[in-house]
Amino acid sequence: MAATQPRHAASAAAANLAEARERTLALVADLSDADVEAAHSALMSPLVWDLAHIAAYEDLWLVHRHGGGGLLQPELAAMYDAFETPRAVRGDLPLLDRAQALAYLAQVRERALEVLEGRGPGDGTLVELVLRHELQHGETMLQAIEHARLLPSPALRPDPRPPAPGGHSGLESVEVPGGPCTIGARRFGFAYDNERPRHRTHVPSFRIGRTPVTNATWMSFTEGGGYERREWWSDEGWSWKEDYDITHPGGWARGPAGRRQWRIDGWAPLHPDEPVVHVSWFEADAFARAHGARLPTEAEWEKAATWDQATGTARRHPWGEEPPCPLRANLGQAGLGPHPAGAHPEGEAPCGALGMLGDVWEWTASDFRGYDGFVARPYREYSEVFFGRGYRVLRGGSWASRERATTASTRNWDLPVRRQIFSGVRLAWDAD
Numbered sequence: 001m002a003a004t005q006p007r008h009a010a011s012a013a014a015a016n017l018a019e020a021r022e023r024t025l026a027l028v029a030d031l032s033d034a035d036v037e038a039a040h041s042a043l044m045s046p047l048v049w050d051l052a053h054i055a056a057y058e059d060l061w062l063v064h065r066h067g068g069g070g071l072l073q074p075e076l077a078a079m080y081d082a083f084e085t086p087r088a089v090r091g092d093l094p095l096l097d098r099a100q101a102l103a104y105l106a107q108v109r110e111r112a113l114e115v116l117e118g119r120g121p122g123d124g125t126l127v128e129l130v131l132r133h134e135l136q137h138g139e140t141m142l143q144a145i146e147h148a149r150l151l152p153s154p155a156l157r158p159d160p161r162p163p164a165p166g167g168h169s170g171l172e173s174v175e176v177p178g179g180p181c182t183i184g185a186r187r188f189g190f191a192y193d194n195e196r197p198r199h200r201t202h203v204p205s206f207r208i209g210r211t212p213v214t215n216a217t218w219m220s221f222t223e224g225g226g227y228e229r230r231e232w233w234s235d236e237g238w239s240w241k242e243d244y245d246i247t248h249p250g251g252w253a254r255g256p257a258g259r260r261q262w263r264i265d266g267w268a269p270l271h272p273d274e275p276v277v278h279v280s281w282f283e284a285d286a287f288a289r290a291h292g293a294r295l296p297t298e299a300e301w302e303k304a305a306t307w308d309q310a311t312g313t314a315r316r317h318p319w320g321e322e323p324p325c326p327l328r329a330n331l332g333q334a335g336l337g338p339h340p341a342g343a344h345p346e347g348e349a350p351c352g353a354l355g356m357l358g359d360v361w362e363w364t365a366s367d368f369r370g371y372d373g374f375v376a377r378p379y380r381e382y383s384e385v386f387f388g389r390g391y392r393v394l395r396g397g398s399w400a401s402r403e404r405a406t407t408a409s410t411r412n413w414d415l416p417v418r419r420q421i422f423s424g425v426r427l428a429w430d431a432d
């Protein structure tokens with residue numbers, strides 16, 4: 001029994017890694033070498049950088065740190081270290097070409113599997129770190145693919161979208177009663193350092209949007225002078241908007257038949273019932289002010305997503321303990337875009353909010369900081385070096401986030417000007 005358990009854990013880990021790899025490779029399978037190797041934008045890495053970076057990370061954490069082996073190609077370590085080599089310069093480097101990056105991925109994977117075979121997965125933390133890292137890069141690569149308007153593989157056809165239930169604009173709200181709640185990842189099981197320690201806090205009563213704000217509602221904002229009314233914008237937000245001539249969310253265009261939207265799989269009419277996506281924090285903030293609302297704090301967001309007032313406990317997911325599934329949340333890249341607001345009533349949070357996980361990342365009012373008692377683990381560059389530097393927190397994951405890597409305590413962060421991410425907005429209001 002003692003011998004079969006580690007072997008079972010090692011083969012489960014290998015199967016998870018294989019599934020992640022299959023997806024990574026499918027994302028680029030039908031793109032040309034030129035598209036995979038080009039730097040399409042200073043905001044996004046060349047896709048080929050992501051590929052080799054995934055390999056370098058796996059080699060560092062599974063083969064070297066977990067297995068005690070040397071690095072396969074130590075001379076590549078700095079170029080594929082996310083912190084040492086920021087996005088803006090990745091396109092200027094002598095990166096591995098596509099074939100070399102794919103070979104590097106395969107060679108490192110072989111070494112990693114040997115380590116798993118020989119030593120087992122240990123307590124599983126480093127395997128999970130490496131696995132989630134690859135899953136998260138799948139989302140980053142989808143952002144790059146969409147941003148550069150490369151069409152993804154025909155093998156990645158979206159699952160049928162659920163019908164719009166109607167009645168959701170993003171301006172309807174539900175009440176979250178005031179009182180104590182628990183925030184952060186549970187003590188046991190994998191979580192990133194920035195989700196811990198789990199702690200009690202008091203959140204006064206407030207209202208939160210039942211769903212994220214929809215395209216139709218954003219269109220009214222746009223057409224009602226939302227991008228021209230100075231009084232709705234912060235000073236910083238206004239200068240950003242003026243400097244970059246921002247007049248609508250990313251990917252919108254006006255065609256002969258009305259507004260269109262660039263989606264991952266091409267141009268489509270703007271779907272009024274879907275959550276707005278590709279808005280910056282500055283736009284989200286201005287939109288909220290224009291509606292006599294504000295963005296929720298992180299604690300408010302997590303309380304709304306998980307706190308069960310009846311039992312006085314936090315749920316693992318908005319709907320309960322059961323893992324995510326397509327009925328409950330639009331995660332996992334199956335839809336290749338957001339689903340209509342309110343389309344997953346089975347995923348309802350205790351307060352009645354819908355779509356808290358999946359569809360679009362939701363900007364919060366909060367700066368990215370460590371919780372009291374934060375301990376960097378396993379390395380400072382994962383979270384700590386970003387604390388207190390003007391990054392705002394996003395919550396809830398998007399349609400492109402993998403289920404395994406997205407929980408109600410997951411914290412994402414980006415600068416308030418950024419909107420290449422799949423970012424949307426859910427409003428909050430002080431209690432009456």
Ligand SMILES: [Fe+2]
Pocket residue numbers: 053057082133137
């Ligand atoms: Fe990374």
